[in-house]
Amino acid sequence: ARVRRFLNADSAVAVPFLAEPKIDGLGASLRYEHGELKVGATRGDGFTGEDVTNNLRTIKAIPNRLRTDHPPAVIEVRGEVYMTHSDFLTLNERMAADGRPEFANPRNAAAGSLRQLNPAITAERPLHFMAYTWGEIIGDLPAHTQSGVVAAFQDWGFPVQTLMEAVEGAAGLIAYYRKLAAMRAQLGYDIDGVVYKVDRLEQQARLGYVTRAPRWAIAHKFPAEQAQTELLDIEIQVGRTGALTPVARLRPVTVGGVVVSNATLHNEDEIARKDIRVGDTVIVQRAGDVIPQVVRVLTELRQDGAKPYEFPGECPVCKSAAVRGINPTTGEPDAKHRCTGGLFCPAQAAERIKHFVSRDAFDIVGFGAKHVEAFLADGLIAHPSDIFRLEERFAGGDRALALREGWGEASARKLFDSINARRTIDLERYIFALGILHVGEATAKLLARHYQSADEFENAMRAAAQGDAPALNHLEAVDGIGPVVAAAIAEFFREPHNLEEVKRLRAVINVTKAAQRKTATPVAGKTVVFTGTLEKMSRSEAKARAESL
Structure with a gap:
């Protein structure tokens, strides 16, 4: 009724509406000049945003050049940067594994990822983008309706909202709202309501704006569930x-x-x-x-007699001590209690072994999550070192291996070849594969370059774990380590079960010495950022190639 009143239109005049989900992410504006992406910014307060051009370029869904031979001279494409539920959970698992604070929700994760000072970090985050409107335009728009322009965005290479619908009247808008409210849990990403828009651009222009908000669009938020x-x-x-x-x-x-x-x-x-x-x-x-x-x-x-909850001081699975360390980012006590059982704790076995065989650790091709879970369930492996004894067990007629469904000589040989190919591994991958708290790829590389060999590293860590002051001080003094990470490493090597597994592991693998870092090259000390699609190699391969220069 309000729209018709502003348009001075009676019931005989058609006022087409659009309804679409309101994605709960971070608004972004992309300025294209003659089809080329020039500037990308957060929406900010509507007037001023942050320049995050290089970060936005790393998002695969955002084209660096519009897919059209006749782009407007200038067009500002607006949309939402967001993260799916599955990607959010995976990212938080990675953050926790590296000892970094987890994000509270997908919106915070998307915002934090987009605002990184280092575009390389943004490139590693699973960000998505969906275009839904535009700002500045110099030249002709490709259509005379909101839906038509959005369709052109899709032709130009942008993802757009497939759930956008044309609806009629208030009854149609409410019906769409109820339909979306019922299906929001299955979308795979967060939405916090519905946006209604007048579709015809001529009618939008006549309706205009009040302060900063358009009269031709309004959000209908969902109540808290x-x-x-x-x-x-x-x-x-x-x-x-x-x-x-x-x-x-x-x-x-x-x-x-x-x-x-x-x-x-x-x-x-x-x-x-x-x-x-x-x-x-x-x-x-x-x-x-x-x-x-x-x-x-x-x-x-509350019922009488209800007692305050007492948090356990030991792991409920392996009974090792559970302690609160220091967060390396804030210097404050860690919010989480952690089991010190490390490589021994059965509750950590599946995820630790998946980490151990992953691409950036031992990189055992063909030994995926399904193999890990199945072999654990069958009792064929319990620790990482058991992986390198599977062939011996198979050759010895192990019934659990021989009777596995679809497990013949050829499939077994293929997996064993992959395992044997990784019996020799470089020091930094070995350190990373151990899954020590706060020791990610970068920290493992620092430790490898400093201690050079597995024997030197392990001997120094055992000494630090036993309270040897010079060894601990030496570890803390390694560039990029510090007291918090040093304490976590010492804690790992203080646990007898971890020491036993390290000993078993070293008996079946060969760890090569770390390569000396090159310092007299043209790219030494520089930051290298990879954007867009790499056709000749994977990002991991490109990263390794750059680091070797």
């Missing part, structure tokens, strides 16, 4: 790096069309802050987060 239920128990889950995460077991309740029976409680401090106790009646929410969370406790419904 919450439900009340009972917290039945608190269980502790153990991740690859030994992080202990408390999980609330809930009486099943439907939240936003999804049955929720578990919710993350994050850590000990979060439980204490919200005073969460077993048996409490709680409010659960799924607004803006992939994993359901306990928002608050209805303390007025």
